[in-house]
Amino acid sequence: MGKILKGATAQDTHSAILDLIRSSGTVTRVDLAERSGLTGASISRVVKQLLADGLIIETGLGDPTGGKxxxxLQFNPRARHAVGISIxxxxxxxxxxxxxxxxIEQVSSRGIGRDAPATAVKRITAELEDLIVKANIEPATLIGVGVALAGRQGGGGMRLLRTDASKYAWEPFAVRDTLSAAIDHPIVxxxxxTCAAIGEFWAGRIPSANDFATVYMAAGFGLGLVTNGDVxxxxxxxxxxxxxxxxxxxxPHCWCGGQGCLESLAAPAAVVKRAEQDTSLVNELALRGRRTAVRSDFAKIARLAAAGDPRCVRLIEESATYLAKALLSITNLLDLDQIILAGPGFSEAGDIYVRIAGTEINRLSFVRAMHPTRVEQSKxxxxxxxxxxxxxxxxSQLTPHQKSTRALTS
Structure with a gap:
């Protein structure tokens, strides 16, 4: 933290101290001075302003140390609110x-399916406004709406050419700009x-000094990397x-144009395709074999694997082994000491993926003699x-000292 604050502006200093309070849970002014390298007088000034802004509160007394x-101090959780949407x-x-x-409040609705973007945005806007009313929060405390979606991202109004419409139907669509025009709140x-990774960092109160990766599995695999307190x-x-x-x-060939990709070997569609070779398993689980049913078919297989069915255990372990090999290479490249598995794909049989990836990485990683690499499932x-x-x-709003390159759009 001292290095972060060296030569920092007043805004960056306030932001960094707020981030330190966030990751600490509860902390004293003396602790803040020791961890930041600032003087007690500087800390007092920053804390006074954060208290005046309502961003932190005083919450009792620390352990006795012989003197006063x-x-x-801790975050004032009700000071600000945010909305997150996963499309x-x-x-x-x-x-x-x-x-x-x-x-505070959450709800799920049907997905975008094959809806045209304009149709989906109209429905999402209505559902969002209903949710905000249901949450019963002060409008002035809502600082923005975040949106998570799969696929390639385009900056600003960039329109991306689609590669496979069945995979990312919204790729050619300027999602941020269209939502910004429809929703009367700042949008990111x-x-x-990437969203899953920053969620682990923020909601999990992980310190800025801790670098880690989050693997997100839904239809395919993605990796979010947090380093120096930002993605x-x-x-x-x-x-x-x-x-x-x-x-x-x-x-096997992958829809991206490559051959032998992790997704073509280990994603839910690959697991379901291998399961379809076992007629008895298809009948027992009523696997539908349709592209639109891949996620639900995979969940059935993973659920039975978690229950110990040897046929499904083999299928999930094969997928987990491919993922473990990919994560071993990532660990050797980035020297990771923590990997978090997140997303709906790990909901049913995440323990199997954690076990195999953890074993493989700590058996073969180049730095295993220096430190272990923790693999765990998201909470x-x-x-x-x-x-x-x-x-x-x-x-983005409360810790701008991290210099996030993704800004909110009003």
């Missing part, structure tokens, strides 16, 4: 959170895996497409992307 007991093909999830990332749009986005906000990391040069649940989208708004 220090006052504890997906099977469902659309909405959450309203307070400043700590705690969910981001990749779902790493690459040159065009399209970082983390590990689903298209090539694991087998002679493997944010199936709404990780929506919660992350709300967290992204809070992160």
């Amino acid at each position: 007991r220090a006052t504890l 997906d093909t099977p469902s659309t999830s909405y959450v309203v959170t307070d400043m700590s990332g705690r969910v 749009v981001e990749n779902d895996s 790493y986005r690459g040159s065009s906000s399209n970082v983390g497409e590990i689903g298209h990391m090539i694991l087998d040069v002679n493997g 944010l649940g199936p709404s990780a992307a929506a919660l992350g989208a709300a967290s992204l708004v809070l992160h």
Whole structure:
């Protein structure tokens, strides 16, 4: 934190101290001075302003140390609110959170399916306004709406050419600009895996000094990387497409044009395709075999695997092994000490993925003699992307010292 504050502006200093309070849960002024490298007088000035702004509150006294007991500080969770929306093909999830990332209200509705973007946006706008009313929050405390969606992201009004309409129907659509015109709140749009990562950072109160990766599985795989207190986005906000990391040069063709990609080997569609070779399993689980049913078919297989059915265990373990190999390469490249698995794809059999990935990485990673790499499942649940989208708004607005490159659009 001291390095972050060296030569910082007043705004950055306030932002960094607020972030330190966020990650600490409760903290004293003395603790803040020690961790930030600022003087006690500087901390007092910053804390006084944050208290006046209502962003933090005093919440009791610290442990006795022989002198006057220090006052504890923490986030004022009701000071600000954010909305997160996860737009997906099977469902659309909405959450309203307070400043700590705690969910106040949430709801799910049908997904975009094959709806035209204009039709979907009209419905999303109406559902969003209903949710805000239901949450019963002061309008002035709502600082923005975050949107998580799969696929390549385009900056500003950029329109992206579609590669496979069945995968990312909204790719040619300027999502942020259209939503901004329809919704009377500041908007930020981001990749779902990036949202999941910032959700873990913000709602999980992970310190800015801790770098980690989040793997998000829905229809495919994405990776969000948090480093130095912000998500790493690459040159065009399209970082983390590990689903298209090539694991087998002679493997099956992938819709992206590659061959032997992780997605073609281990994503839900690949698992369902292998399951369809077992007629008894198809009949027992009533697998529908349609492209629109892949996610629900995969959930059935994963659920039975979690219950110990050997046929489904083999299928999920094969998928988990491919993912583990990809994460081993990522760990060797980035020297990770924490990987979090998030998203609906891990809801049913996440423990199997955690076990196999953790074992593989800690058996073979280049840095295993220096430190272990923790692999764990997200505690944010199936709404990780929506919660992350709300967290992204809070992160962008309340901790601008991280210099996030993704700005809110009014």
